[in-house]
Amino acid sequence: MANLTFEWIEKNMPKLGYGCMRLPLTNPADAKTIDFPQSEKLIDAYMDAGFNYFDTAYVYHDQKGENAVKRLIVERYPRESFFIADKLPVWQADSHASLNRIAAEMFERLGTDYIDFFLIHSLDHSNEASALKYDAYGIARRLKAEGKARFIGASFHDTPEYLEHLLTAHPELEFIQLQINYKDWFTSLRSDEYYRIARKFNKPIIIMEPVRGGALADPTSETAKELMALRPDKSFASWAIRFCASLSGVATILSGMSALDQVLDNIATIKEAVPVTPGEMAALERAAHTYDRTHYIPCTHCRYCEICPQGIDIPLTFDIINEWRQTNNWAVASTQYGNMLASARADRCIACEACEAVCPQHIEIVKSVAIAAKNWNQ
Numbered sequence: 376m377a378n379l380t381f382e383w384i385e386k387n388m389p390k391l392g393y394g395c396m397r398l399p400l401t402n403p404a405d406a407k408t409i410d411f412p413q414s415e416k417l418i419d420a421y422m423d424a425g426f427n428y429f430d431t432a433y434v435y436h437d438q439k440g441e442n443a444v445k446r447l448i449v450e451r452y453p454r455e456s457f458f459i460a461d462k463l464p465v466w467q468a469d470s471h472a473s474l475n476r477i478a479a480e481m482f483e484r485l486g487t488d489y490i491d492f493f494l495i496h497s498l499d500h501s502n503e504a505s506a507l508k509y510d511a512y513g514i515a516r517r518l519k520a521e522g523k524a525r526f527i528g529a530s531f532h533d534t535p536e537y538l539e540h541l542l543t544a545h546p547e548l549e550f551i552q553l554q555i556n557y558k559d560w561f562t563s564l565r566s567d568e569y570y571r572i573a574r575k576f577n578k579p580i581i582i583m584e585p586v587r588g589g590a591l592a593d594p595t596s597e598t599a600k601e602l603m604a605l606r607p608d609k610s611f612a613s614w615a616i617r618f619c620a621s622l623s624g625v626a627t628i629l630s631g632m633s634a635l636d637q638v639l640d641n642i643a644t645i646k647e648a649v650p651v652t653p654g655e656m657a658a659l660e661r662a663a664h665t666y667d668r669t670h671y672i673p674c675t676h677c678r679y680c681e682i683c684p685q686g687i688d689i690p691l692t693f694d695i696i697n698e699w700r701q702t703n704n705w706a707v708a709s710t711q712y713g714n715m716l717a718s719a720r721a722d723r724c725i726a727c728e729a730c731e732a733v734c735p736q737h738i739e740i741v742k743s744v745a746i747a748a749k750n751w752n753q
């Protein structure tokens with residue numbers, strides 16, 4: 376199998392990738408309840424516009440995400456007409472044999488005999504230890520040698536220093552998937568440093584979370600005000616996509632689209648291809664700092680923490696806390712919290728820290744859910 380090159384990317388890959396982590400649901404509280412008729416409309420609109428890159432993972436949609444990609448894409452389009460990216464979750468394994476079994480299951484669930492972009496999922500200190508212990512890199516190399524993985528890479532959630540270490544230690548990684556958006560670029564996450572390191576190693580970058588789980592798409596937010604005034608005819612989300620599209624070395628930008636207007640808006644932004652000017656970059660930096668002031672907990676709604684044994688709806692709890700922080704309206708937050716299912720409320724937390732072990736944003740979840748339990752539990 377040939378290796379991934381920037382020339383190949385330029386010729387073959389679309390600039391907008393479809394993140395299949397947030398497909399529309401029939402029951403918003405249950406990630407397994409994918410709304411297939413609605414999802415088909417979104418996928419078809421994306422494909423009809425000439426885009427064809429789909430990113431999923433073994434753990435998405437409570438382990439139903441790969442089956443959904445099979446049903447929505449693999450069974451409805453010729454295999455050679457689209458690319459699939461799928462991710463191997465090393466934290467779900469307890470041996471080399473079990474990680475091998477998970478890798479085999481990925482192909483079965485997708486209904487395909489090859490995966491275009493095969494990633495080791497969510498590398499950080501802890502997952503790298505498992506990846507080495509269970510030889511995830513050996514599995515990836517074997518799949519590539521067998522022609523089952525066209526290109527091998529990893530998604531990453533740790534410090535820039537650790538990214539430098541990983542890219543040095545694993546030259547077989549052909550590309551790297553990074554969380555990059557203007558909020559994380561200009562404030563705490565140091566995604567500008569991730570970017571520079573990936574460029575230094577000449578690795579093609581796949582961008583994830585360009586709109587930070589939708590937070591950089593909410594036109595009513597405090598963050599949106601100045602930007603919306605500068606380009607009143609464009610969506611707030613278009614700023615986030617344009618920021619990422621203005622960076623060189625980017626193979627594709629993944630957007631987790633769950634509504635048709637998001638698909639059409641993202642497509643229009645990518646097709647217009649208007650780079651961010653230096654003056655607009657300064658406005659984005661100000662917006663990033665506004666975001667930091669108004670969002671207390673940096674949750675991106677990835678829902679990896681759905682493994683909570685107590686069934687706590689952690690991202691919804693954080694939405695309520697963040698909104699309370701923004702509006703200072705305790706009563707509304709209290710009502711929202713009261714409307715949650717009793718079985719999903721924060722007072723059920725047993726501080727087992729299972730959620731913190733998988734949270735890619737490294738949020739102190741136990742402490743943070745306790746804010747809700749303390750304020751609003753009767």
Ligand code: SF4
Pocket residue numbers: 682683684685686687689723724725726727728729730731740741744
């Ligand atoms: S620490 Fe609390 S919220 Fe996190 S997984 Fe355990 S019970 Fe759930």
Ligand code: SF4
Pocket residue numbers: 673674675676677678679680681689690733734735736737738740
């Ligand atoms: S708390 Fe962390 S793991 Fe859970 S949805 Fe938010 S970012 Fe994802």
